[in-house]
Amino acid sequence: MKPKCAIRFILNNQEVTAWESPGRLVLDYLRDSARLTGTKEGCKEGDCGACTVLLGSLKDGTVSYAPMTSCLIPMGELTGKHLVTIEGLNQDTLSPVQAAMVDCGGTQCGYCTPGFVVAMTGWLMDPKRPISSVGVRESISGNLCRCTGYRSIKEAGDQVVEKLAAQLNGDDRIQLLCVLGALPDYFETIPERLAKIESIAEPDSSSFKERPVVIGGGTDLYVQRGEEIPYQQVHLLNNIETVAPVVEENGHTIVDSRMSFQAFGDDPLIIKAIPDIQVYNELIASWPIRTRATIGGNICNASPIADMTCLLLAMNTELHLEGGDELRSIPLKDFFLGYKQLAKTEDEIIEKISFFTPGEKSLINWEKVSKRSVLDIATVNSAARFEAENGFIEQAYLVLGGVAPIPLYLKEASSFISKQALTNELAMEAIDIAQTEFEPISDVRGSADYKRLLARQLLLAHFIKCFPEIISEEVIYASL
Ligand SMILES: Cc1cc2nc3c(=O)[nH]c(=O)nc-3n(C[C@H](O)[C@H](O)[C@H](O)COP(=O)(O)OP(=O)(O)OC[C@H]3O[C@@H](n4cnc5c(N)ncnc54)[C@H](O)[C@@H]3O)c2cc1C
Ligand code: FES
Ligand code: FES
Known part of the structure; x- marks a missing residue:
């Protein structure tokens, strides 16, 4: 049985209601259903970063974004969130991260490039991360490239730091990045739009006929059982309520x-x-x-x-x-x-x-x-x-x-x-x-x-x- 439910979220600049199995992989949804093929499938085990997306969560009026490998995210976790793919970062002109990849020859066959751009952009958006060469290298710690040998990608990271570091000195990095052309303007409208999304919970687990698969982050389960979990009932721990602070x-x-x-x-x-x-x-x-x-x-x-x-x-x-x-x-x-x-x-x-x-x-x-x-x-x-x-x-x-x-x-x-x-x-x-x-x-x-x-x-x-x-x-x- 493949249990489905309505999952409401914002995909790039668009409100979406997807009728999906909560355990289905976001990567499969993006490529096969939403036809957003900029997100690439490489290893499907969290190892290569080709499928990296950003997931934004609203808390106290602010949206915080984190990079995640979409090959390990269950659809059910998108409820009430902002899902950003490479297409959602594109504008009429190249962003400073995209331009740096071009200027420094950071892309050859291009298969890994969306993942690198998304990861580096995600780092710039997070006020907890330092805008430094070492920092930007850490941002791409989960991305593999078979062509470039990494040197040119690291140089692209250095160029981004050189161009943006002095200007990204406030806590509201997203607003600054919109002004600097590193993010499309619609990002500024997301907190208000997410607040209006009615959160739809995963199916009531008491109605399950089988014992549901308990999923935390899914980084072990989807690697081991990625083919079967999309067809099973799942209990998403991350979806019950917001995680309590320490x-x-x-x-x-x-x-x-x-x-x-x-x-x-x-x-x-x-x-x-x-x-x-x-x-x-x-x-x-x-x-x-x-x-x-x-x-x-x-x-x-x-x-x-x-x-x-x-x-x-x-x-x-x-x-x-x-x-x-x-x-x-x-x-x-x-x-x-x-x-x-x-x-x-x-x-x-x-x-x-x-x-x-x-x-x-x-x-x-x-x-x-x-x-x-x-x-x-x-x-x-x-x-x-x-x-x-x-x-x-x-x-x-x-x-x-x-x-x-x-x-x-x-x-x-x-x-x-x-x-x-x-x-x-x-x-x-x-x-x-x-x-x-x-x-x-x-x-x-x-x-x-x-x-x-x-x-x-x-x-x-x-x-x-x-x-x-x-x-x-x-x-x-x-x-x-
Ligand atoms: C690319 C990659 C690199 C990795 N590198 C490392 C590494 O360097 N070091 C390392 O230690 N691990 C590593 N891992 C393994 C994995 O990320 C960790 O073990 C991670 O902590 C698993 O947590 P999860 O929440 O994703 O577990 P899940 O995959 O969600 O669940 C794992 C198991 O725990 C159960 N479970 C989850 N939460 C609970 C709970 N609260 N109560 C009861 N049962 C629960 C699930 O049912 C399942 O049986 C890596 C994985 C990947 C894909
Ligand atoms: S496809 Fe390799 S990390 Fe997801
Ligand atoms: S440019 Fe080919 S894999 Fe990176």
């Missing part, structure tokens, strides 16, 4: 599990709790994937190398689940029973996660080794949180990913190093104990021996980075 209550930081990686990393309370979160985020997926991938999805996806899960394990995170017989909480470290086996029923949804808000004594570090520095999954990842004062570790939480069937909380090593005054020898002993807690397998990402070596180096990195005044790299390396 709050701090009674010494705990509480996070809505539907929060995207990007929103998590941008949140001031998370930056306060995990000061390097934005640095970590840049090593996870790509910008258009981070705007979709959710915290809850990363945990329930249960990949042994799930990056956020690794970090959250070290934060000693608690999960709060609803949908079973009762609301209940469970420590994240007890949630993984075996490879992709979770301590929850099929009906249970992670509603929130929480962890003790780090204080002055908290030291946190996260590490990842992958073949490419961006847009790649980890071979091994690792995280640590120490509660320590003057070199005395009151409590340690050490975690490794990629060495076991589950993201692994290192119970023995964490307990060994807790309630101890740290020394070089003690750190090495803890790392040796950690090695007894897992049995890695050889696979495409690396041999078992290589993973053991990475595990040791990454755990060592936590001690070196968190306790530079105690741990001496020279002494450690001399002892190896």
Whole structure:
């Protein structure tokens, strides 16, 4: 059965009501139904960025836009939103981004070009993103090009920065971009028009005959089951209500599990709790994937190398689940029973996660080794949180990913190093104990021996980075 419902949204400059299956992919709708073929289909797995669009959401009278790969967005999520494709950025003359791509020879066969232009334009529109060469390069972290070798595209980015940076100095970037000819004028009318769109919810899930597929950001599900989900009933978590902001209550930081990686990393309370979160985020997926991938999805996806899960394990995170017989909480470290086996029923949804808000004594570090520095999954990842004062570790939480069937909380090593005054020898002993807690397998990402070596180096990195005044790299390396 293919359940359909009316989905109302604005597509570029036009109000649309689409009678569609909520699980259908936006990419398929754009190319096959709306005949907007500027949005290209490449990998259909979120990897190449050829299908990048912008999705604008109205909140408190302002529309915020995020780049997303349309091959991973379910139609049902468009309700009440502004969907922008490359056609919606076109004007009578080239925009500064389009002109820069032409001037710098940033396009050859042209297949990837719409994705690059949309991603760069999306970066300019977001007041949280710096208008700098480094920034614009980050904007295209999710775009692949087979022809140009990237140099000319990076130069196009530099040209855009040179032309626009000085003028994009206010918070209302969209208005400024319209004035500068980087966006068509109709963008200024969108907040008012979106406010008038009657939001139509997804079909009432209580009427479903089958158990609906629970979709967070869909960045895992659509890669695994992209052909079947459009024909199934779906429960879109992102469509129920707006995601709640992070709050701090009674010494705990509480996070809505539907929060995207990007929103998590941008949140001031998370930056306060995990000061390097934005640095970590840049090593996870790509910008258009981070705007979709959710915290809850990363945990329930249960990949042994799930990056956020690794970090959250070290934060000693608690999960709060609803949908079973009762609301209940469970420590994240007890949630993984075996490879992709979770301590929850099929009906249970992670509603929130929480962890003790780090204080002055908290030291946190996260590490990842992958073949490419961006847009790649980890071979091994690792995280640590120490509660320590003057070199005395009151409590340690050490975690490794990629060495076991589950993201692994290192119970023995964490307990060994807790309630101890740290020394070089003690750190090495803890790392040796950690090695007894897992049995890695050889696979495409690396041999078992290589993973053991990475595990040791990454755990060592936590001690070196968190306790530079105690741990001496020279002494450690001399002892190896
Ligand atoms: C190009 C690309 C790059 C990627 N790079 C990385 C990377 O670097 N690091 C990394 O860790 N991952 C990466 N991923 C994997 C993926 O993005 C993450 O695992 C992401 O967090 C999944 O979240 P989601 O919300 O999209 O999950 P979904 O695909 O929506 O769901 C995944 C599973 O979780 C369930 N689920 C979702 N939310 C909940 C909830 N609140 N309660 C209960 N069940 C729920 C779903 O039913 C499904 O079984 C990448 C994916 C892609 C496509
Ligand atoms: S088609 Fe490659 S990211 Fe969507
Ligand atoms: S110009 Fe051909 S793929 Fe980029």
